[in-house]
Amino acid sequence: MPSLGADMEHGKVVEWLVHPGDAIHQGDLIAVVDTDKTLMDVESFEDGVVGGYLVDLAETVPVGTPILSLAEPGEEAGPRDERRPADEGGPVPAAPPPEPAAPPAEAEAAAAPPAVPRPTPAGRRVRSSPLARRLAAQLGIDLATVAGTGQQGSISEADVRRAAAAAPGLPAPGAPPAGLPEHAAPPPTPPQEPTPARAAEAPAAVAPAEGRTASLRASLGALMAKSKATIPHYYLSTTLDLARMGAVLQERNLARPVSDRLVPAAFLLKAAAVAAKEVPGMNGYWTDHGFDPSDRVHLGVAVALRGGGLVAPALLDADTLSVDELMQKLRDLVARARAGRLARTEMASATITATSLGDLGVDAVFGVIVPPQVAMVGLGRVAERPWAENGMLGVRMAATATLSADHRVSDGLGGSRYLTRLQELLLTPEDL
Amino acid sequence: MKTTYREAMRAALREALQRDDRVFLMGEDVGAYGGCYAVSLGLLEEFGPERVRDTPLSESGFVGAGIGAALNGMRPIVEIMTVNFSLLALDQIVNSAASLLHMSGGQFNVPLVIRMTTGAGRQLGAQHSHSLEGWYAHIPGLRLLAPATLEDARGMLWTALADPDPVLIFEHGSLYAAEGELADDAGPVGIDRAEIRRPGTDVTLITYGGTLPLTLDAAAQLAERGVAAEVIDLRTLRPLDEETILASVARTHRAVIVDEAWRSGSLSAEIAARIAEKAFYELDAPVARVCGAEVPMPYPKHLEEAALPSAARVVAAALEAVGAGA
Numbered sequence: 001m002p003s004l005g006a007d008m009e010h011g012k013v014v015e016w017l018v019h020p021g022d023a024i025h026q027g028d029l030i031a032v033v034d035t036d037k038t039l040m041d042v043e044s045f046e047d048g049v050v051g052g053y054l055v056d057l058a059e060t061v062p063v064g065t066p067i068l069s070l071a072e073p074g075e076e077a078g079p080r081d082e083r084r085p086a087d088e089g090g091p092v093p094a095a096p097p098p099e100p101a102a103p104p105a106e107a108e109a110a111a112a113p114p115a116v117p118r119p120t121p122a123g124r125r126v127r128s129s130p131l132a133r134r135l136a137a138q139l140g141i142d143l144a145t146v147a148g149t150g151q152q153g154s155i156s157e158a159d160v161r162r163a164a165a166a167a168p169g170l171p172a173p174g175a176p177p178a179g180l181p182e183h184a185a186p187p188p189t190p191p192q193e194p195t196p197a198r199a200a201e202a203p204a205a206v207a208p209a210e211g212r213t214a215s216l217r218a219s220l221g222a223l224m225a226k227s228k229a230t231i232p233h234y235y236l237s238t239t240l241d242l243a244r245m246g247a248v249l250q251e252r253n254l255a256r257p258v259s260d261r262l263v264p265a266a267f268l269l270k271a272a273a274v275a276a277k278e279v280p281g282m283n284g285y286w287t288d289h290g291f292d293p294s295d296r297v298h299l300g301v302a303v304a305l306r307g308g309g310l311v312a313p314a315l316l317d318a319d320t321l322s323v324d325e326l327m328q329k330l331r332d333l334v335a336r337a338r339a340g341r342l343a344r345t346e347m348a349s350a351t352i353t354a355t356s357l358g359d360l361g362v363d364a365v366f367g368v369i370v371p372p373q374v375a376m377v378g379l380g381r382v383a384e385r386p387w388a389e390n391g392m393l394g395v396r397m398a399a400t401a402t403l404s405a406d407h408r409v410s411d412g413l414g415g416s417r418y419l420t421r422l423q424e425l426l427l428t429p430e431d432l
Numbered sequence: 433m434k435t436t437y438r439e440a441m442r443a444a445l446r447e448a449l450q451r452d453d454r455v456f457l458m459g460e461d462v463g464a465y466g467g468c469y470a471v472s473l474g475l476l477e478e479f480g481p482e483r484v485r486d487t488p489l490s491e492s493g494f495v496g497a498g499i500g501a502a503l504n505g506m507r508p509i510v511e512i513m514t515v516n517f518s519l520l521a522l523d524q525i526v527n528s529a530a531s532l533l534h535m536s537g538g539q540f541n542v543p544l545v546i547r548m549t550t551g552a553g554r555q556l557g558a559q560h561s562h563s564l565e566g567w568y569a570h571i572p573g574l575r576l577l578a579p580a581t582l583e584d585a586r587g588m589l590w591t592a593l594a595d596p597d598p599v600l601i602f603e604h605g606s607l608y609a610a611e612g613e614l615a616d617d618a619g620p621v622g623i624d625r626a627e628i629r630r631p632g633t634d635v636t637l638i639t640y641g642g643t644l645p646l647t648l649d650a651a652a653q654l655a656e657r658g659v660a661a662e663v664i665d666l667r668t669l670r671p672l673d674e675e676t677i678l679a680s681v682a683r684t685h686r687a688v689i690v691d692e693a694w695r696s697g698s699l700s701a702e703i704a705a706r707i708a709e710k711a712f713y714e715l716d717a718p719v720a721r722v723c724g725a726e727v728p729m730p731y732p733k734h735l736e737e738a739a740l741p742s743a744a745r746v747v748a749a750a751l752e753a754v755g756a757g758a
Contacts, residue, residue, distance in 0.1 A: 131685050131716040150717060150755050157685060157716045157757070 001055075001065045003142055004033060004040045012060045013053075013067055018047040032341065039340035039346070047072055110403045128155035133198045133265050145348045147292040148287050162288040176213060182298045216309040222369050231286070231374075234408040235366050238419045239400050242382060245429040246397035264382040265356050268399070270432045271425040272300045272377045273318035276352045280416040281410030282403075283352045285372040291409040300328065300350030300370065303337040311337050312353050312370060313346035323432050330428045354379060365399040374409045375418075378402035433616050437579075438608040440586040440618075441471050445509065447619075448593055449479050452507055455593060457546075458485040458494055459511030468513050469549060469608050488696040495521035495546065499528050499598075502544040507593050514556075515564045515602065523689040523736050529598040530573030541596040545589065551604040551642040551692055552725040552736060557711075558728035561736075563693035565602045565641075569670040569702070575599045575671035577623055578641035580607065582614040584667060587621030602669070604692075606643025626673035628680065632662035635750045638703055639690035640666035643741055647690045650746035657747075659754055669699060677703065685716035690741050695723035720749040 001011045012394035015032040018024055029041045030050075051069035055061050100330055126143045128136070134156045136143050143155055146163040245267050253261040276283040277297045284293035299318035313333055318326060335344055355367045356379040367376035380400040387396040401422055405415045425432060435709050436441075448455045449747045457472060463486040464530035466473030476484040491512055498510040512518045516524065529542045541714050552561035577592060577599060579585045585603070592599040629644065639647040644665050651661040662680050667670065681687050687707055691700040725739035 128714045129685075129716040134713045151752065156755060 001033070001063050001067055002042060002344065003063045003140075004035050004042070004347070008061045009140065012058055014039065014058060015054055016053060016057070018050045018068075022071075023347075024048060024050060027086075029343075040284040041341045041343050042067075043343055043345075047142070063181050074427055118280050126155065127153060128160075129157065131157045132160045135160045136163075140350055144345070147287060149289060149292070153423050159287070163372075166287065178362045190234070216305075220310065223371065227368050227371050231368060231369050231371065233404050234407050234412060234415065235404050236403060236412065236415045236419055237364055237383075237400055237402040238423065239398055240423050240426055241387070242399055242426060243387075245426050246382075248429045262323065264399075266323050266330060267426060267429050267432055268327050268356065268379050268382075268401075269299060269301065269315070269318065269330065269354055270321065270323050271295045271422050271429075272352075272379070273315070273321075274405075274425055274432070275418055275421040276375070276377075277319045279414065279421055280404075281414045282375040282405060282418050284374060284409075285351070286374050286406060286409060287372065291374065294351040296351065297299040298349045298351045299411070300353030300373070301332050301333065302353060302367075306338055311342065311347070312350060312355075313337055313342050314350035316345065316349065323429075324344050331402075352377065364402050366402050367404045369404055369406060374406035376404040377422075378404065433614055434611065435582060435612040436581055436608065436612075437475070437585045437603075437728045438469065439469055440582045440614055441579075441589070441603065441608075442473070442475070444480070444586050444589040445472060445475060448507075448590055449475065449483055451590070451627060452593070454505065454507040455509060456483045456485065456501075456506065457509045457511065458487050458495075458498065460489055462486060462511050463466065467511065469603075469605065471603075471608070472511070491517050491520035492524055495524040496528065496731065498544050498546070498724075499524060499532075499542055500600075502529075503532070503540055508544055509589070509593070510544065510546045511515055512546060514560045514562075514605075515548050515550040516559050516562050518546075518548050518564070525568070525598070525600075526571055530571050533597060534538055534573060540600050543593070543596050544598045544723060545587075545592045545601065546598070546652045546698045547601045549605045550602045551606060552729045552740060553606040553642070553734055555731060555736060556605075556729075557731045561729035563642075563691070563724065565600075565669055566691075566693045566697070566699035566702075569672075569699050571670075571699045573597065574670060575623070576652055577601045577637055578640050578667060578669055579603065580644035581629075581669070582610070582612050583618055584621055586614060586618045588623055588667075590620040591623045594620075599623075600698065602641060603697045607641050607645075610645070623668055624673065625669055626676040627665045628642070628662060628676070629665045630661070630663040632660035634660045634684055635686040635688060635716050635753050636662045636664060636677075637688050637690060637746060637750065638666065638677060638680075638685045640669060641692075643690045643692050646741065647746055650690075650743040653743060653747050654750055657751070659750060661750055672703065672706070674706055674710070677707065678714075681707055681711045682714045688746060688749045688753055689716075689748055690722045692724045692741055694724060694726045695721055698723060717755070718752040721754050722746050722749050 011033045013031045016036045017032065018030045020391060022070065023162050024030060025047045026044055028044050030044045031042045033040050033042050048070035051071050051265050053067070054069055055065065055067045127148060131151060133143065135157055136146070139160065141160055141163050146155050148155035149159055192218055242264065245264065249262055249264060249267065252294050256398035280293065281291065283297055284291060296317055297319040298314040300312040300314045303313065305311060313328065315321070315329055315333060321329065333346065350370065352375050353370050353371055354377040355365055361381045363399050364380040367378045369376045378401065382399040384398060384399040387394050387398060401419055403415045403419055439550040443468060445457060449457070457475065461468050463481060472484060481523045495510055498508040512521065525546070529544055532540045532542050550563050552563055561645050565576055565578065568574055575595060575597065577588050579588045579601065588601060592601060594621045632651065637651060638649050647663055650727060654661045662684055664676060664680055681738045689700040689703050691698055695701065700721045700723055704721060709718050722741045722745045724741065727739055730736050730739055
């Protein structure tokens, strides 16, 4: 049972996505797990052949409990009965118990203490000191969310303590601002299409329980209260000229079936990610050491959930995606967020978050920064507006973009650069 | 009383010769010449040739004779000029002194004390300068002492003589001239525990013998940079006082081992392994080691210095461990 959030202690498998005898690969989805907050898909950490289930459906087990046995490809896969909830210091985290033939690095990671996710958001193994691991397990901190300042970028005790201090009660890093109108983040998405089998087997996946909505709201509220209390926000806004973007969008969409069409948000989010990469002080985390910039851009996207509440899963490396790829991933992400099928890496890794009002139609949104991030981009309704230029009045597609940024890290000048860069990028949307 | 390490050692020898008739000193040049480091200067005149005996240049011979004397009820103190030369007596030390109690089914203790000089820093070349005590620390049946302070130089010998089993005392050549205050009533000291020579909270510096002074120097420099280093003087190299080491690492979460000996297969390797075995979850940084360069000790002064641990290297390693490296 992997840790799917900083404060997750227990989870229960509500659906198996693999069957004994199935060959699976690292990253394949193997089960749907119900946490206190939502349903999440669990990815396999290994390649192998599914042996047997080690926990029963709907049985709540502690984080770290092996849930599935796995054999090396080609090896006889027999079900395993042993449950090993705990080594000294705690349960092993790997969903599949480590196989003897696993490569050393894998085995080492698999034997680590609980609540320690194997891959970082970036897919690397988390490098941390043993003390940091132990402490993170005690404090329920997800090491994948901690920025390392130790040797070779490893996470030290101090880093974990900082993370713990920065985010008590952090529900799942990446929750978007509270206190805003419920906004349907990215624009209309095609009806989500969970596989029929899944929908049939796990009806719970479709609508989060009411209690969960309330607890999600509570933890979100606590996080936002902390954000407003500890982060000195400043706010900027600008009106984006999206005439060129509108033209490119229309041109591209003409040739596509409705289901494949791009929406303005794809360009806006891509530009937001690229600008975050280029303008210092917007992308990364605030720690006790100060600002810890990230050289990758994982763009959190606020998604309104059916039944209430918000999540802000990340589009990993959003700045490197083409607009088409980003659109595709966005669609997938929104669908899964609403189906309660987010992967842990998506929930834990945002380096900056964008909130888009999409088609719900307010002009501007001034967001609340998600700690420990340092900036929040707000994108208002994209609509035709009167536009004066060169002494002439015309009608253009436009939208109000806002930036809420952390004054400890940047100031109005840097923030202005960000919004200016955002506009520049959108003036040549074909290059995005 | 202001004194030197050499004089403290001599006072210990004199006291031992005075207190127990069974004690005698033997080795190359310990009598007429006064010991090659002048530790036993004057003792021949004071105690006579029966108690302070010059031996032929035959380490295997006179160490073997010491073992025989010990088996027969005497309390010999055998001096070997340097640890390099002790290899000529390795068979006697390992196969006889260390093994006889076991091989006799517990009937024959070997109450022998062997003193030898170790370490470099005095331009004596590769055959007089090595730190091989780590090899002896490998041998069950031996106790190894490394006095690094005046108190220990003065006090360890008598405690060692009181031990019914063979004890090897390693005296770093660079320490003999060390001066300092020693209490007038200084006497025997315990030989079971390591000592914390400087308390600290940020990193544990573990060392012994000749590298203690430079390690303390490094700790002082670290303090100026805001890093509180704890300095452990092992004192006894076998058996290791694991408890003190582990307790310190549990407080500081970081360890740097300073050992003049070569790194590969060394005492520092043993200590690092034990920390990894028994304090793994306390570690917040990899265990670091500052050791001698893995070369036969060079003769030229600048090369010898380059081959040896220095306070600067210890400071750098400690800063790296606490995450404040350059």
